[in-house]
Amino acid sequence: MAERVRAGAVGGGSARGEAAVPERASTEPTFALLTDGTAIQVREIRPDDLDAVRDLHHGMSPDNLYLRFFGLGPRLTEEMSVRLCRIPGPAHAVLGAWLGAELVGVANYEPTDEPGVAEIAMAVADRMHRRGVGTLLLEHMVSLARSRGIREFRADTLAQNVEMLRVFATAGLAVRHDLAGGVVDVRMPLAADARYLAAVAERERQADVASLGHLLCPATVAVVGAGRRPGSVGAAILRNLVAGGFPGTVYAVNPRAGERLADVPCAPSVAALPEAPELAVLAVPPEAVVQVAEECGLRGVRALVVITSGGDGPALLATCRRYGMRLVGPNCLGVSNSAVRLDATFAALPVRPGAAGVVVQSGGVGIALRDHLSRLDVGVSSFASAGDKYDVSSNDLLLWWEADPATRLGVLHVESYGNPRKFARTARRVGRRVPLLTVVAGRSTAGRRAAVSHTAAAATPTVTQEALFRQAGIIAAHGLGELLDTAALLAHQPIPAGDRVAIVSNAGGAGVLAADACADTGLTAAALGEETVRELTRLLPGGAACAGPVDTTAAIDSERFTGCLDLVAADDGVDAVLALVAPTAVSDLASAVVAGGAAKPLAAIVLGQPESVRVRYGLDGRRVPSYAFPEDAARALARARSHGRWLERPAGTEPRLPDVRENTVTRITRRLLEEVPEGGWLPLADTMELLEAYGLPLAEWRPATCADDAVRAAAELGDHVALKADVPGIVHKSDAGAVRLDLRGAADVRRAYEDLAARFGDRLRAVLVQRMAPGGVETLCGIMQEPVFGPLVVFGLGGVATEVLGDRSARLTPLTDVDAAELVRSVRGAPLLFGHRGAPAVDAPALEDVLLRLARLADDHPDVASWPSTRGSASCRAGGGTPTFDGCAEPEPRLPARNRRRIIRTAGPAAPGQTEGRGRTE
Incomplete structure (x- = not known):
């Protein structure tokens, strides 16, 4: 397995505030909206913008210039203008807000003596105050700075500079103030937490509307x-x-x-x-x-x-x-x-x-x-x-x-x-x-x-x-x-509170079809309570079926059909009602289907109705959807109920994961992109370091560059290991003969190393020696940067059978704890993870933690285009152009029993029995 890194990061969005989300960091021109809906452009200031920067400062009032420079004088404004327009570099940044051809605001940060801390300052044209220019520039600067490893902004602001202090205070960041000698020392940690993102989203909502x-x-x-x-x-x-x-x-x-x-x-x-x-x-x-x-x-x-x-x-x-x-x-x-x-x-x-x-x-x-x-x-x-x-x-x-x-x-x-x-x-x-x-x-x-x-x-x-x-x-x-x-x-009836649907029909065969349609869509044909059955028996003609589904018989009249609907809707075991009628010469019940059952959500079915769906009107303006077929009505009720379940579902929280080391991954990916600007696969050792930086538990491993190193590493790992060759251009190692499994003892390890060295010659960069692990349930955990949707987390059971069946599920990032739990349980083979036929259950929380960490990795580092490269999975290879799905021929790793040490192996696609782990936990 290897990490695929692509050139560049995901660019800015088309709406205000997106640049404040870490994955949106970019110095490319970005369209944005002020709080009054005015459209502006935010882009990096260049040397040829000097005249525009001068004009911005020359147009500011003396009071605002004093607040900007802590003093007055043309020399100060000229020096600052020239400084802001110098050639952009990685240690500093300058962004400008443009209204048409006019520069209406500028913000910059400069490095300080404290590692990871930068000093920020900004200026806004007098006529643009209180329109959100400063806040918008701050949002973009936060995003850009975070992408460059800066963890905190500081600013020295005069106490009377109320406008600037208000911008800092309302941005949503955790701002600290220290007043001394009329100057406020402002500190702003650049954590894009839920509070900050909510503040950005609310500003965006107001501007967009x-x-x-x-x-x-x-x-x-x-x-x-x-x-x-x-x-x-x-x-x-x-x-x-x-x-x-x-x-x-x-x-x-x-x-x-x-x-x-x-x-x-x-x-x-x-x-x-x-x-x-x-x-x-x-x-x-x-x-x-x-x-x-x-x-x-x-x-x-x-x-x-x-x-x-x-x-x-x-x-x-x-x-x-x-x-x-x-x-x-x-x-x-x-x-x-x-x-x-x-x-x-x-x-x-x-x-x-x-x-x-x-x-x-x-x-x-x-x-x-x-x-x-x-x-x-x-x-x-x-x-x-x-x-x-x-x-x-x-x-x-x-x-x-x-x-x-x-x-x-x-x-x-x-x-x-x-x-x-x-x-x-x-x-x-x-x-x-x-x-x-x-x-x-x-x-x-x-x-x-x-x-x-x-x-x-x-x-x-x-x-x-x-x-x-x-x-x-x-x-x-x-x-x-x-x-x-x-x-x-949904427009004319409330959302059902549960899955139990009472079916009332004047045609028994049609009622059976309605019950089947409910079962097909995940609903349950309700069994009515004893009291309801007794009342229905007294109301309906002889021969009627009263326990549910209710068959009123074709001899029913409108009044009794309406009473029947009222009775079943009042039953505590009913969440919704399907009223189905077949018009006969004895009685036309089309109007009766909307006259009763008002206590619960009601859908009507009128067989022979020419429209697939129409609205029928009852007393007091009541509106009931009427369908031509039971299947259509059942699907509509099922979708409405599905929405009800989603409303009942806890929102979930995104984990904090304070142990992740973003800068480590940034260093690894930047180094590769400097060497290979178009992107490529990370070497094995870099892949392992990258995954460890995000707390993904790995089977113990050692690099080796000679047979003696491999023997020593195997001894340290317990003398039961696998060897994986690190060869440029080879991703599917088993297909290429780059993996040796189930090695025991020094002789096996030395022979395997020598075989790999002979096979690949000078192309062999190193060999990764990794501890073997016992078997379990094969699983897949992966991420991909999908070209339209962005980061996606994929989960499924491994093995040939599940691939043929396409037993995979996916969720978009950011992933919450509820999302991760649902993802693990969403595949058809999920019972195998939870003690099917007496087998030990897996450590589900550990597996969910792997998914959450992968999601965070994908969010923080969109230049990591895929992990892992997996046979038949939704992972993909990217790096310019449209991603293509991999066709690796090895099964995924295994997920062992609960309460055992968590291991996820990441050194290359696995062959049967191999210790590799795209989602393996022990």
Whole structure:
């Protein structure tokens, strides 16, 4: 086994605050948002920025210059400006905040005499005070400094510099103050703990919602490219805006349409508009998009919706960044917000106001969802078709829904994720207030290929999508029909408190099908209590089945069917009710299925109903989803119950792991990347040191460079060892004949060493001698840097059979203790770990600890692209380009019984009986 290290780190995200998370450290330009939603750029200051840095200081008031330099004078400002613009180096850093072409803030840190401590200072333009510039720069500096091994910032600040002290105090760091002689000595340990990350997330949420206000609650809208021809996209958008009753000002932009178009003012260009529109919707030819976006930026537009497909997307995004505009699209259907009667889409039908927030990438899927949610009386609160998703994404809409009281349900259909870790964190929080639903798209090879083609983004493996959704509490359907079935239930009925479902039917055979459907989805057909059975026996005709499922017989009338539903719903052993009717000439019970059972969540099934799902209305405006088939109703109830279980699940905590040595891993990976900039596999000894730095328990090992060294090492390890050759380019050692197992005594060890030396000659760097260990249950623990989702922890049972069956499960980092426990128990073969057929149970807490430490390693060091390289696992080789799954032919290590010493072996892929350990604990 070896560590694969790739060049570079994961870059900054597209939303404010991501740079404060350790894995986001980068000196690349990063788009960010201030607290009022204004978009700025944060990037490293370079020597050619000298004039901009001078202008920033020259524009500051004398009072602020004094607070900055503890004195006044042009020489001080010039010396500082020159110093800030020197060539960047590893010991110091200077970041600037740019609003368009203007530098509005600068922050820098310099080394001190204390190892790991740097002194930080910053300056913000007078007119930008109290807008979050200083806090944003501090967040980015914290991230950058942590990535370079700095553990604490210090700052000397005048006591009267209230603004700067407020920035430090509210950042979320554990700040210490020491006042002496009017100067405050501020100390800030750079621990990205839960408190700090929560503060960053809250600032990000407020900024993001403020910026989306320009998009979803604009006072003025301009449709650029509003056509005169009725069938044009621009004409349709303009028509929907006017017909929807948007109360703000609407403008059309068309150079050939005159002064009015569709009864709204029209101008020949954006520059000719009488005022700057807050939102501009672009429906212009692809070759004109960037030029029109430039005109919008110059005019002061705050948000763009680009309907046009094609064109130069990166240039469009760069233009929006330069002028601080939020961007939806390109290649999208548009946006809408029922709260302000905004419909800036070219959909054919108006959307019904309601409870569901919707974000999609596909405009066609968006149209279908809007129409069906309207038909099901769920309605739509806000809608965004993200298209190619250069800027505004599902992450942004999650934050908007969290702040929007009208949104009680979130629906997502996205085919790629730009910042999945942020998505997971945000969804976990938002999902506790608003149930979130999605479709697992791209499950097939053809589907993944189409997703890449459609969205111009990397397709996401199904195992990764499902891991993300499961952790985040998102209800994942396998199709739009299933999603709508579930949405209808969640919008109109409460979430079931348990798995027990009472089935009431006027057709016994259909009731049996409903019971089977419940069992197939993990629900239980409820057995009714004795008192309920007695009451049903008195109520129902002779021949009725009353114990559950209830068969009322076809002779039942509406009144007694309703009474039956009330009785079963009142039973303490029932958590939800399925009311199933087959219409007959004797009685039409379609109205009766919504008249009773109000005490518990209720779903109706009307056989022969032409719609797969519809809403039926009862007294007092009660709404009950009605399905055509039992299977659809059972799946919807099961998904709703799954969400209920997630809400009941403890949130879990991320372990502190104070014994990890981040700097050791940084030193190892940097050394390799300096030698091999494109990335590569770590040597065995470096791999072992790296894993030990994160507290991963290893079987004892020794390096050897000659036969005598190997014999001495084997004697120290107990004379029962394995030898593993460290040969550049060889990862799967057993396939290459680079492993010798089950060696006992000096003669075996010497012979094995000589065989390896003869086989590999000058290519042999060293041999790793490692103690053999007894057998147990084979397991796999691994990490991978997935190209779309980032760090992923993989767990499964080892061996050929489990690989054929694909018995693997995964979770995204950061991993909590609850996540790790669930991951160990999530594979189908988990009973083998917990005493199956009298076998000793494994040490589950030790195994969970291994997973937590691997997750922390992946989080802290994204340049470690995979560990381990494992046959058939979800681990992968990366290092530029798309990772490819390994096909190593050896079984994984074994997991022995509980309460034995924990060992995880990491020196190379294992052959049968080998002491190697991707997840082995003893």
